[in-house]
Structures are given as C-alpha cells and as structure tokens.
Amino acid sequence: MPFDTLTELLAALEKRGELRRVSVPVDPHLEITEIADRVSKAPTRSGQYPSAVAPFDARAPRHSTPAINQALLFEKVIGSDVPLAINIFGSAERLQLALGCENFEALAEKISELTQPVVPGTMMGKIKKGIDLLKLSSLGPRVVGGAAPCQQVVKTDDANLFDLPIIQCWPNDGGRYITMAQIVTKHPETNVRNLGMYRVQVFDRKLTAMHWHMHHDGARHFRAWAKAGRPCPLAITLGGESVLPYAATAPLPPGIDEHVFAGFLMGRAIELVPCKTIPLEVPANCEIVIEGFVDPEKTILEGPFGDHTGFYSLADQYPVFNVTAITHRKNPIYPTTIVGKPPQEDYYFGKATERIFLPLLKILIPDIIDYELPMFGVFHNCAFIKIQKQYPYHARKVMHAVWGAGQMAWTKMIVVVDEHVDVHDLDDVLFHLAANVDPRRDTVITEGPLDILDHAAPAMGAGSKLGIDATRKWPGEGTVRQWPEEIAMDSATVARVTGRWREYGF
C-alpha cells in the first residue's frame, strides 16, 4: 500500500535501510546537490545500478567517496529549521514502494484495466474516459472540513519562503528552486483542478516565478484567468500522500484532475481542505502549502536552470507568483530533488511512465512488443522499439506511427529491433544496430516536433528525426544478399547445462 504522509514513507524507507540521515550542518547552496548526485549514481544496497549499463560516472568514479543509493534526510540545513528530504524516489524499488506496487508492470496492468471498458478512440481519449469513470466512484478527491495537518501552522503577513531549506542546485542556476512541488490550479470556468510539477525559482520572501511551458495544464489555466484579467490562484504543495509527486508528473490528458489518478493509486479518495487565503483546495496530508496568486501581467527573468537534459535551460520571462500564505505541519519536512545528468529521481518517474504506458501504446500501435527509453536519451532523445516483423519496411511503418503517437511524437531518434533483442539491454541493442544496419539503406531522416528543451534542434521544438531499422532485412528491403542466421544456442542445451552447472565444479 502507498503511504498517507511523507513521514510514513520516510519511516518505511528507514526500516528497510533505504534512508540515510545526515545530522551535520549542510549548505543548501550546491552542497546538497553534490551529495545527492553522488548518492543517486551509486549502486543500491543489492549492488544494482539503475540500468543494464552503469550510469555515466559509476564505472570510473570521479570520487573516491563510497556510497549507497538511498534516500537522504538532511536534519540540519544551514539557514533553516526545517529538515530536507531528497532522493526519496531515486530507485525503482523506492518509487514502487511509494506507489504501493510490486513493480511498474503490475501498476500498468491495473491502469490498463481502467481503460478496458472504453473501446476505440485515441490513447488519451481512453485514459480520460477511464478516469472520468473513477470520478464518479469513491476514488475522486473529497473536500473535508476540520483541522488539516497541513494547516497546523498558518503564516500570512509573516510568511517567508526563506524559512524553508530551498536549495540552489547547480553553480550557474539563476538562484534557489523549489523542485519537488505538486502545483495545484483550477480552470476559472470549468472548475477542473490540475496538479502539475513545475520548478519554482524563489526571488524574495513572498515572490517566485512560475515556470511552465505553453502546453502544460497549469499554463492553460493561467491563460484562462489572465484572459479575464484576473490573478490565477495557485498552491504549491509539498509532501502528502506518497503517490502525489508521481501523479503530478504523469502525462494525463488535459481536463483531468491528477488527484483522481492519485486516489486511484491510493485505493481511496484524497482528502482536500480549502486553502486559507485563496479559492483552492489542497491535500490535507501535505507537509507544506504555499498559497498565492500568479500575476496576469507581470513577468520576471527566470533561469538559467540545470535541467534534466544535462544542460542548462536558458533564462526567459515567466509569470510572477505572489505568496499570500504559507501553511505547514508543526514539524514539517521539506522534500526536494535535483535534475541534471541522469540518473536522478526524475529518471524513475519516467521509467514508471514508460512501463505504465506500454499497454496503452500497444493499443495505439499493436506492432510494438516492448520499448525502452534509455537513460542516456533523457526521455525524448531516443527510443528503442521491439517489433515482430511481418512485412518489408515494417520497421519504418512503426517509426512513423511512434512519431505520431501522443508524447512519443517528440522522440528524436528511434531504433527498431527484432523480437529476440532485449530492448532493455543497451549492449544488445547497439550490437544489432552496428551489425544489421547499412547506414544509407536503413536510416530515415524526417522532420517534426521535438522536445522544446532540445538545444540541438535548429528551431525551438522543431527539427529533424532519425529512424534506424536494426531488424534483419527481408527480400524487398533493398538487399540482394542472403541474410545470415544469428548464432544462438538451442534451448535444450541451455537447460541441460544450467541443470548440470554444479556438476561441472563451478
């Protein structure tokens, strides 16, 4: 089962040896990042690296500082009385614990059941209908009265963001950022709530920027408020039910309240309470809630920010957020994260989404058996796709289908392999890519939309795409030579040797 509060999640992690407390004073300016970065790239207690291939630094560590990949609780952050938790979700095991699932595939199955009763339509249409059904059930969020844990302390005039241990992540960042925030907004006309995870740069005691991209639901809500000339009420929520951070990042279709999805993951409704100074409701179990309004007119220069691409995003103008209140538990814990070169916590959020969306992607493109968004591709740069080839140029058909499928459409490079290749094993994919590809014959270069964070794209969010057909080539695919058979041991011999292994004296 997932956990009701951040404290309960941290206690469960500690019990499993998955949490390390740091009791010496630590600087929120860069020092926490450097510690968390080393720890997130270390092997887990079971000696596992997060990918079939050890992360960038692991095989030749830059540092002789042994570490285990654990969640970290900094008890004394310089300049604040509030302890800070980081790397909470920084392994598959820890994220699965937080989501209350054995593995991401089990969760995928649970979610695809949700979309079953709804026959055709788009992938997003299915999810939306499925979640609409949930809303009618007991899993939709429930507004409750009474004293809420997240409002045990209420500060309005004396609210001060600098009371919180907000970190500066990387040396050339524009300043300090709140990074693990579930941000609540509401559409002014439909009243549909949204939960999103956007970074928040802090400029003053009660002043931040609100960084969201055009297509984010929070930005759409803001534009609707701004069109009416009204400030957009917004709550930055931290902590709460252990499924909330992931739910805030899940790519659900617009018009869906992620609290419904969170309730589905919890197996119970998320209880919300009215905010103190703005017309919004927030999860009662949160650690900290920052209330305020986004100014419909004013902007501020936000950034740069060391991003999940492994590069700094450039500074740009973003709306201003004015804080009206900070409410929190009596002894709150401040959750945060860093992004940068993978793996960081967002890699595991992405991995969960990759697994959860496989059944839905298969509905849209039945040719796909499995896929992998490799760590080095930071979500949108690269996808490995496994198919069971049925006809010449089948791989090309699948590439074009992927470039037309929901958020997968941003994918820059696609490698398609045959069904016997393990798409989760980088070496296996690269072996077949190197061996099976004639560069001129087997590559496709086309144009389309790209991730707006892709700094290599000739225009922002638009550029070229590369498809590589690494399947074995059939007659009719431009090869006149006979394709050789790939070496593999027969399964009977494999089983016999496995069965006799000890007899050999190993």
Ligand SMILES: [Mn+2]
């Ligand atoms: Mn949304």
